[in-house]
Amino acid sequence: GAGVSQSPRYKVAKRGQDVALRCDPISGHVSLFWYQQALGQGPEFLTYFQNEAQLDKSGLPSDRFFAERPEGSVSTLKIQRTQQEDSAVYLCASSINGENTEAFFGQGTRLTVV
Amino acid sequence: DQQVKQNSPSLSVQEGRISILNCDYTNSMFDYFLWYKKYPAEGPTFLISISSIKDKNEDGRFTVFLNKSAKHLSLHIVPSQPGDSAVYFCAASTFGNEKLTFGTGTRLTIIP
Numbered sequence: 398g399a400g401v402s403q404s405p406r407y408k409v410a411k412r413g414q415d416v417a418l419r420c421d422p423i424s425g426h427v428s429l430f431w432y433q434q435a436l437g438q439g440p441e442f443l444t445y446f447q448n449e450a451q452l453d454k455s456g457l458p459s460d461r462f463f464a465e466r467p468e469g470s471v472s473t474l475k476i477q478r479t480q481q482e483d484s485a486v487y488l489c490a491s492s493i494n495g496e497n498t499e500a501f502f503g504q505g506t507r508l509t510v511v
Numbered sequence: 512d513q514q515v516k517q518n519s520p521s522l523s524v525q526e527g528r529i530s531i532l533n534c535d536y537t538n539s540m541f542d543y544f545l546w547y548k549k550y551p552a553e554g555p556t557f558l559i560s561i562s563s564i565k566d567k568n569e570d571g572r573f574t575v576f577l578n579k580s581a582k583h584l585s586l587h588i589v590p591s592q593p594g595d596s597a598v599y600f601c602a603a604s605t606f607g608n609e610k611l612t613f614g615t616g617t618r619l620t621i622i623p
Contacts, residue, residue, distance in 0.1 A: 401554070430609070437615070438616075439615045440613050442610040442611065442612070453609075453610060456610070488554055488555070490554075492609075499557040500557070501557065502554030503554050504552070504553055505553075505554050
């Protein structure tokens with residue numbers, strides 16, 4: 398497709414369960430970002446890839462969060478032992494080269510931890 | 512601490528009038544600013560951006576103004592249309608650091 402695709406759109410997880418969220422960026426986009434958006438807030442940065450290299454993971458809230466982009470295209474955000482405070486919309490974005498260019502966002506994955 | 516602030520959570524404007532959305536920032540290292548629009552259950556959609564070397568950028572009905580000394584930017588939409596009803600996010604970045612820092616958003620409602 399032409400845009401950033403995320404799956405699943407919705408995920409309900411029991412507390413303690415591991416989850417994996419997938420992002421397919423726009424073809425040819427070098428930069429890929431993950432953001433977390435809590436209800437009523439703006440998106441908050443989690444991590445950034447340039448091709449397969451994870452250049453910034455300063456926003457990951459704990460070591461339960463892990464992201465990868467092994468071949469420089471599809472990315473997966475994994476959350477281990479989910480907790481209720483992990484409930485949020487997880488947004489993926491991609492851009493051609495990251496610097497001073499607009500990022501294009503996917504529709505997000507809404508994660509609810511019960 | 513909130514480095515990008517949108518102090519108005521909501522704004523209602525009559526159709527055809529001008530909508531003005533405001534954004535303030537505290538980090539003087541920010542040099543690129545963007546506005547995104549978000550409909551429910553969708554991801555943010557890029558609207559318009561401005562580099563710190565400019566003070567104005569225009570694209571159709573949308574104009575962004577940047578006042579670096581006041582660390583303030585605004586988005587003007589004229590004329591406002593019903594399809595403009597959405598949540599608008601201001602975002603900022605620093606050259607060499609690609610991540611975006613977002614404000615909390617302003618919900619714009621255009622009244623027919």
